[in-house]
Amino acid sequence: MLDNDQCPDCKRINEVLSRVGDRWSVLVVISLAQYGTLRFNELKRNLGISQRMLSLTLKELERDGLVNRTYHPTIPPKVEYNLTEMGQSFREPVSALGYWALENLTTIDAAREAYDQSAEP
Incomplete structure (x- = not known):
């Protein structure tokens, strides 16, 4: 494990990856990338x-500067969201992750089923 001397920014990197790598953040970015505002x-x-x-x-x-609000x-009030410039730069890695998940759904389902069957008593 790296300590603060070896990787002084590891804690901050972890914070960023925890935010942008969570399920809902990824799906929000993919939606905004696909549909715009x-x-x-x-x-x-x-x-x-x-x-x-x-x-x-x-x-x-x-x-985090990825989304504009x-x-x-108006009546009723209207709130819209879209990606910032930084959010746009995040489109490619998020899309790659999303496409990877789609392409591997069947394989993941099979692996889970095999694991669950082998774990049963």
Whole structure:
């Protein structure tokens, strides 16, 4: 294991990867990359995510500079989200991860089934 002298930024890298590598962040970035600007409820509906989890995820992505939040003071209020320039630069690695998951779903399902069967008493 590397200590702070060998990798002074490892803790910070871990913090960033924990944020951008979590399931919902990846799916939000993929959705915004695919559709451009989306309203909160469009994202919620597309992802099948709870309102609370989507709100937390979007706040963290906005805090990290990956997502823009635009509030329109209309009745009812309208809030839209899109990727920042940095969020756009994150599209490629996130898309690669998403495509890898899609391409390997069957293999992963088979591996899980084999593991579960071998673990049964």
